[in-house]
Amino acid sequence: MKTPIYDFVTRYAESGASRMHMPGHKGIGEIERFDITEVFGADSLYEANGIIRESEKYAGELFGADTFYSAEGSSLSIRAMMYLVSxxxxxxxxxCKVLAARNVHKSFVYAVGLLDIDVEWLLPNENESYLSSSLDGAFVERALLAMDEPPLAVYVTSPDxxxxTLPIADIAEVCHRYGTLLLVDNAHGAYLKFLNPSRHPxxxxxxxxxxxxxxxxxxxxxxxxxxxxxxxxxxxxxxAKRALALFGSTSPSYLILASLDRANAYIAGGYRERLAEFSAKVDRxxxxxxxxxxxxFGDEPLKLTLLTKKYGYLGYELAERLMLDGIVCEFCDPDHLVLMLTPENTDEDISKLKRVLLSIERREEIATMPPKTIMPMRKVSVREALLSACVSVSPRDAAGRVLASVTVGCPPAVPIIISGEVIDDDCISAFEYYGIDEVNVIC
Ligand SMILES: Cc1ncc(COP(=O)(O)O)c(C=O)c1O
Structure with a gap:
């Protein structure tokens, strides 16, 4: 598969051109030499009709979709997605009403705040973490039937x-029966497309x-x-381009665009086979x-999530233990340790992880439970809360006040409560449990 963006930036770096244009580094430096702006022939991300459009078409062929690049993460794609719905x-x-599973990433909250979209929440079941919910088609259908009219869209995060991962086929069938769009935050699941069979949303x-x-x-x-x-x-x-342009920088990084471009060739050149082989190693x-x-926990092939208390440790403790051997996790909290693996991890990485995990002595299970699902009262809209003047206070001093910006640990950047909701005792206990010591409340 061709790599038109990568080829262009490489040719330009090697051309010896005198750069009388941005960026200010003028191509001096090992990374900088590939970093360009919209010079003649380089196309323009939001008005693409040259090498960027060609590259996006290749990506679309691989994903079997109309595919558009973002050089600013899924955060930009989510804002664009919500604008499209609006x-x-x-x-x-x-x-413009959206029914959203509560374990959204904060970028969704920002998007609906900016666009003033009306959201109704789908709560997880009682004993589920605020990070994960087990909803399925029947669950979504009950929620749709409880509404006065079906919403324009349902929004879920899968994988979380x-x-x-959620049963997306099942949820999609229900949504479409009610004339509702299904939007999926698949930030963690680009690779699902290349499993056999595909598990891409x-x-x-x-x-x-x-x-x-x-x-x-x-x-x-x-x-x-x-x-x-x-x-x-x-x-x-x-x-789609108009939606991405509304929120994106006018100077998208060509390093990132070239990297997306090269990924097309990488995927077309035997990635499916590498992924199948690597997934089997992770299964073992x-x-x-x-x-x-x-x-x-979980069923996503390349994620390894340990329910650490069952082995007698807090997630943080196991993370520190792995760090001693140079293994750095993606995320930990009191209950979980999340490791993200890809075929770029070496066999040595995998055997080291196994060796270290198996060398850790099992202890008596820790019985404490994470806080239950919280559904505080809504006082003002997400937009009003996000745009209000606010002050930072300790969780204890926040009782009865309205949350302004979302309070999250990063990662995972999933809000414990949402902007515009009233902080009650359950919220305060949850903040304390997750080690949050400052909360932004409306003045
Ligand atoms: C579930 C989920 N959605 C969206 C995002 C935002 O993605 P990005 O960092 O690519 O902007 C993240 C980031 O961690 C995420 O975990």
Whole structure:
């Protein structure tokens, strides 16, 4: 597969051109020499009709979708996705209401705040972490039936931060029966497309999704996709560039665009086989860990999420233990340790991880439970809360006040409560449990 953006920046770097244009580094330096701006022939991301459009077409062929690049992560794709939904509601005269599973990433909260979109929340079941919910088609259908009229869109995160994927085909079938679009935050699942069979949301019936290419494919941080299903209303694809441009920088990084471009050739050149082989190795690793008494969570093939308390440790403790051997995790909290693996990890990485995990002595299970699902009272809209003057206070001093900006640990950047909601005792206990010591409340 051709790599028009990468080829262009490489040729330009080697051309010896006198750069009388941005950026200010003038190509001096090992990284900088590949970093260009929209010089003649380089195309322009939001008005693409040259090498960028060609490269996006290749990506679209690989993903079987109308695919658009983001050089600002899935965060940008999510803002664009929500703007598209908002535009779509205006063209067909339906209220812009979205039913969203509560474990959203904060970029969704920012998007609905900026666009003033009306959100109704789908809560997880009682004993589920605020990071993960087990909803399925029947769950979504009950929620749709409880509403006065079906919303314009349902929004879910799959895979979630803990590695649980949702039955997207099932949820899509329900949504489409009610004339509702299905939007999926697939930031963690770009690679799902290349499993056999594909487990990518677009193949399973989602109308729009975002993928952070940089999270699971060999792409520089910031490289992401906005995919629109070819079965979705054409209006969405027709307006995708406009939606991305509304929120994106006018100086997208060509390093990131070239990296997305190269990923196309990488994927076309035997990635499926490498992924199949690597997934089998991770499956074997998971079985060995389970046999040693560890408990795992989730079904995402390349994520390894340990329920650490069952092995007698807090997530933080196990993370520190792994660090002693130079193994750095993606995320930990009191209950979980999340490791993200890709075929770029070496056999040595995998055997070291196994060796270290199996060398850790099992202790008595820690019985404390994480806080229960919180659903505080809403006082003002997300938009009003995000745009209000605010002050930072300790969780104890926040009782009864309204949350302004979302309070998150980063990662995972999933809000414990949402802007505009009233902080009650359950929220305060949850903040304390997750070690949050400052909360922004409306003045
Ligand atoms: C579930 C989820 N959605 C969206 C995002 C935002 O992705 P990006 O960092 O590519 O902007 C993240 C980032 O961690 C995430 O975990």
């Amino acid at each position: 535009l779509f509601s205006k063209t067909n005269g339906r209220p 931060y803990l590695g649980r 677009i193949d399973l019936g989602a109308d729009i999704c975002c993928d952070s290419a940089h999270k699971t494919l060999p792409v520089l941080t910031g490289g992401a996709y906005l995919h629109i299903s070819r079965a979705a209303p054409a209006y969405l694809s027709e307006n 690793l998971k079985s060995e860990i389970l046999n040693n008494g560890y408990a795992l």
